[in-house]
Amino acid sequence: GMADEFVPQDELLRLAELRFRAANAGGIDGKAIQGDLKSELSKLKGLYWIKLASAQLGCEMVSDTEEVELKTEIEKELEKLDEKVKDAEENLGESEVRDALEKRMQFVLTIGDREAGVAEFERTLAATVGVGQKLDLVLHMIRFGLALTDFDFTNKYITIAKEMVEKGGDWERRNRLRVYEATYLMAVRQFKPASLLFLEALATFSASELYDYKQFVRYTVLVCMPIVDRPTLKEKVSKAPEVLSVILEMPMMQAFVDS
Numbered sequence: 001g002m003a004d005e006f007v008p009q010d011e012l013l014r015l016a017e018l019r020f021r022a023a024n025a026g027g028i029d030g031k032a033i034q035g036d037l038k039s040e041l042s043k044l045k046g047l048y049w050i051k052l053a054s055a056q057l058g059c060e061m062v063s064d065t066e067e068v069e070l071k072t073e074i075e076k077e078l079e080k081l082d083e084k085v086k087d088a089e090e091n092l093g094e095s096e097v098r099d100a101l102e103k104r105m106q107f108v109l110t111i112g113d114r115e116a117g118v119a120e121f122e123r124t125l126a127a128t129v130g131v132g133q134k135l136d137l138v139l140h141m142i143r144f145g146l147a148l149t150d151f152d153f154t155n156k157y158i159t160i161a162k163e164m165v166e167k168g169g170d171w172e173r174r175n176r177l178r179v180y181e182a183t184y185l186m187a188v189r190q191f192k193p194a195s196l197l198f199l200e201a202l203a204t205f206s207a208s209e210l211y212d213y214k215q216f217v218r219y220t221v222l223v224c225m226p227i228v229d230r231p232t233l234k235e236k237v238s239k240a241p242e243v244l245s246v247i248l249e250m251p252m253m254q255a256f257v258d259s
Helices: 011-024 027-043 047-057 064-091 094-110 114-126 131-148 151-167 171-187 191-204 213-224 230-239 241-248 251-258
Strands: none
Touching: 011 027, 011 047, 011 094, 011 131, 027 047, 047 064, 064 094, 094 114, 094 131, 114 131, 131 151, 131 171, 151 171, 171 191, 171 213, 191 213, 191 230, 213 230, 213 241, 213 251, 230 241, 241 251
8 A cells, every 4th residue: 555655754743753852852862862862963964954953952062163163064065065056067968957956955954054955956856847846845845845844935935735636646646745744833833624624535645755654654543633523533544454553553633533
């Protein structure tokens, strides 16, 4: 089924979860998670994520010296990526130019630079022809917005993606967008519309870049519990064997659905 086609979770979302855990764990645990977060973000040259985490955690995660080092590394990497774009423009075809631009966009999002990310997205989008590839770029921006926990930003790109999907766009990306939108709606506490999208996506879940299938089922049950009437929820859930198998592993969830 769908749950087998495994795409790993987006690094930025994995690290955003780590950031959330660091913010919510006190004492020694919190310090340990902060240490992990810092080393992982430094590996990615994620200076802007480090600044965001510092602001959220109320501590300076890097020294001035470390910040200067990271900035230098970022400059070097951007120069390399610029060279690749230039080389593609001068010596290769349009699709290679597009790929070089997308690599630059990916790097800028990986380090967490929002302004540059938006600019690179626009550049890459302008060089992209196919609807599917365009949608992939927008989905990347939605993931970036979710990792930032900036919901106006996220919503802006969900709106763009929905307009694209209406003009065309394959079944698989449509389904993924549904899960992205459900996740956003859950985050901004719009549980009624979120519940409808989660239920629609149950049979076709294919967005493991956001979170794994188990987490998806958890969210679906938790968001639907207070809103969807029990018979409907039970019918939807018990009709889907994949869902049942996940719920059987979660005693608390089982009690929820059975009660």
